[in-house]
Amino acid sequence: MFRFIIRRLFITIPTILVVITLTWGLIKLAPGNFYSGEKKLPAAIEKNIREKYGLDKPWYQQYGKTMWNILRHGDFGTSLKYEGQSVNGIIARSLPVSAAVGILAYILALLIGITAGSIAALKQNSRWDYSSMALAMLGISVPNFVLGPILVLVFSLSLYWLPPSRWGGFPSKNLILPVLTLSAIYMAYIARLTRAGMLEVLRSDYIRTARSKGLSEKDVLVRHALRGGLMPVISYTGPALAFLLTGTVVVEKLFALPGLGNYFIQASLNRDEPLIIGIVAFIAITLLLMNLLVDIAYAFLDPRVRY
């Protein structure tokens, strides 16, 4: 087990470097630059800017410098667009915002998703099953850029109960709508995955064995069925947590939250090279770590899995 983790972590490093290199190359290939605007700059001013930021150097020197700073100091440099702001600082500042919304949405999705999915599986083909699965279908098919405005319309603009947007710190009323919007689709997926997983497990031999051995229904469900039935949910929620943590562009934009997702999309539109690389690397690391956690969780949940 321990060796497995070490081995996986070891592979992570070259993976991240490849990701960074590819990102760097793609930015260089993209037309336009961070300083271009509606009026074309005089050539001399453009030259001053390129010298100031070292863009006049040959590509291998620029690449070397970027990589060296990342490898040596873990320093992704300074944002080109936001003068003087360090990329590490921006990530450190915006991550808590994304993480707060993401984790809350994740917990909510898990709680409601697993409960609804289990009930649906246990009472298959009942009213409970149909209504929760219909809601789940709705959750999957309504995109968050539709759900968000509807929630705002009802709870902010009509009822004046909740603020329509902006970050209000943690905890605050401002969190409610973004968390609901963000969790809907995950909730729906988890409910469906739980239902499918539970149905399969409930029909399996070991559950029949457990029942025939005279275990109480509660023990059968919680200790045996749920544990097996949640396997598909686990493999889904690992990467899902990574995405939730590192910010979701649409919800952050919709509710004007100063999170990582918002910065990421702006950085790409601004051609802000250091910031793009920093955020991509960060997301890649989080994603790889989450996948590792999923694999570890598998080992605990499923006795057949051995590393």
Next chain:
Amino acid sequence: MELLLLIYCWKRLGVSVVVALISLTAISCSISAGNGAFFGRTVPPDRNIMRYVTGDEPESLDPTVSTGQAEARIYMALYDGLVEYDPKTLRPIPALAERWDINNDSSEFVFHLRQTGRWSNGDPIDVNDFVYSLRRGLSPELASRNAYLAYYIKYGQAYNEGAVFVRDAQGQFLLARDFAEGEALPEPLSSKPIDAKGEYSPTAEEPTPDPDSSFHQLMHSPQRITLPGDEKARNKFLDKNPKLKEATAGKQFVRVTAEDIGVEALDKYTLRISLAQSAPFFSGLLAHQFFRLVPRRATEQYGNHWTEPEHIVTCGPFKMKTWKPYDKLVLEKDPMYWDAGIVRLDELHFYPMSDNPTIMNLYKVGEIDAVLNHTVPNAWLEVVRTKKDYMDAVEAGIDYLQINVTRPPMTDVRVRKAFNFAVDKNAWAAWRKIVKPLTAFTPEGIFQGYNQPKGDQFDPERARQLLGEAGYPVTKQSDGSYSCPKFPVDEVQYTYNTQESNQKMAEFMQAQWKQNLGITVGLRNMEMKTFLSLRSKLEYKGFTRGGWSADYMDPFTFLSLFYTGGESGTGWLDPKYVAMLDQANRTPDKQKRYDLLAQAEKYLIDAQPIIPIDTASANWVKKPYVKGMYPNPGSLFAWKFVYIERDQSKWDYGTPSLSE
């Protein structure tokens, strides 16, 4: 009926369509339900706080860095300059300069500073702060994108470009006039020998001219020639000018330094700025963010970190309280400000936001007091326009199409004209509701006293005739439509950056040309930066979207888009046009200058490298209790005049008037 439709949709298309329908119904209900005189909740905040959405996240709080309007509004709260924008007209009003003298051809300005100016840390402000700020702004190391605005200052451009003078063994510098190609332009008064009496007209406040100095005399000597500082570029330049190459042989190249530019401290509170040319609009330009004052000590000590909350020192009516990027910038009244007595707001809360519906939601629930310009979405206008807090005003900005004149068939002016004649701009304005149709290249009704030339009106008949003359005959089909089979449709496209309003405009133009010329121009949209790159490299064929907002309140801010090569993104550069602008700017009489500029504008629209579309509208909302804030042509607000009015009878019911 609606229920049937819902059931039908449920069966045919599934849940999402139904949800979308329900939401649309709900949106329309909720918007039309707002039956008050104002849009949404209208309750003044408890304290004297103004909450405003500034637009995109500010790039920096250093006023020399950003070129954007979003930042300009923030800088206007934090920094003062020599002059400030008048809240109604945007004309320059005294700020840190109490008054100023302008010489007779507007090539030299003397500013008399007030002695009460102070930084937010209590340090006094004097002339050296201005000399430092201007030199810093122009320094190549700072690499400000706005530096070109200060190129009017003598040797300012040369310093910013890192250029060199040429000096001989006797210490004499080579002069520009000796190597001018063609007819040399007359030197402005600022470069002629000093004629103290003739240069400045005496006024009541200034009966005699300000004292002379050796630096002043140096400025008043003929312009020196400047060459590229980079050796490679210089040699390349000299190879093209054999006469100059010969003259520079064996001479010394001296780098243009910060001390060479035409900015001089006459005494502790008097600043003289000498320009390389006449620029009657220069005092108005000085209110621009680029010319606002930055603190020497903080900038030198902390480099590009000087704007962080713990280091920043400012000089405007407000100072920094807290700053959370992408979230909120809180400013508080600065008691050190020289005009603090007039400031009525205790705090200014700036929210950086860019999604228009999100901004409008916040406004509707009353969490903000005003929004930035161009914010009311098209679909909301029907309702919001009828409210008394809608700002119904035009802006000093235009929308137009750019034409790549370097690629056939657009090299033919008749073809360009035909496409202009074929667009019904009145129909466009009627559809867009808030803009005004435009046939010229400066916004209509903004510059008082400027007789804007009239361009060609909609005339589809003439358009077809011109196309025929150019070798692309338009024929009428049996069904009444037109076709132009010979026209090389593949060589013409309409390119724009992805945005809803741009798309609407593109589709409108496409329909007009199809209807009136029988030509279907392909549309192509792309992401903003890709678009800008394509346009500036002239890699597009046919048309692109263009737009420009005034940097300062003078027609020249628009006409100068075609002043130097390449900047316009059309490939059109005409020496005659440039000469016309030069001549106009050298004319001291304001009205005469305007007339000459109008002639140049006429020349430009006749050449038709552009198709004018409309004069933009301000299109924003503010709560009626926000007073002292006017929908001026640049949507730039001197915050020191803004206040919260609690007496309902004094509220603004409708767009406040801009007349003085």
